[in-house]
Amino acid sequence: MSANDTNLRRKLRNRQKVRVAAAPERPRLSVYRSSKYIYAQLIDDTTGTTIAQAGGKALKEGNKTDSAAAVGKALAAAAIEKGVKAVVFDRGQYRYHGRVKALADAAREGGLDF
Template sequence: MVSKVSVTRRAGRVRRKLKSVANGQPRLSVYRSSKNIYAQVIDDVKGRTLAAASTLEKDLKGKLKTGADTDAASAVGKLIAERAKKAGVEKVVFDRGAYLYHGRVKALADAAREGGLEF
């Protein structure tokens, strides 16, 4: 079992590296639970969320079989890319948090790239 301290350290390590290469770009942050997946585009300079999407939204929830598979992650990735572009964001840095770049996290990232976000 992985302790909460090690997960927090891993996420901090990833974010520390991201902030050094971000050069003021917003970051696309991913949170993955056992039942859903969430994504936010965050401007760390101003401390504001520019766009957000998750599998809990009414328009996605009806279409998806479950919120915890790669199809759901792809749908959230496309939606976050669309909303980020509407907010005027073209380039982001990808913040995978403490999660490995695999499975649902990778599916979300690939769908966001297909939707037009650059990272």
């Protein structure tokens, strides 16, 4: 099995857990991590639309972990502005540590409940 196959299996396994745990009224906070940046978006799976998003070059602050925390805070602010407080965290194929954990912690501090 290649690394890509392992990552895909992990991603699909985690997505299935999120769908089972999530109530339909809770949007999914999806995380994508590239080598330089981190992106996050709130997705309403019932309609297939993106509610809010944050990430990329605009929120580059200090090191990568600081940037991830800035993305989490920005996403929380955008979500609360749209009236969303409760979400389900979808980490995808990434382990819950480092940048992904920093983003989640900052989103919690910003007012999101998951």
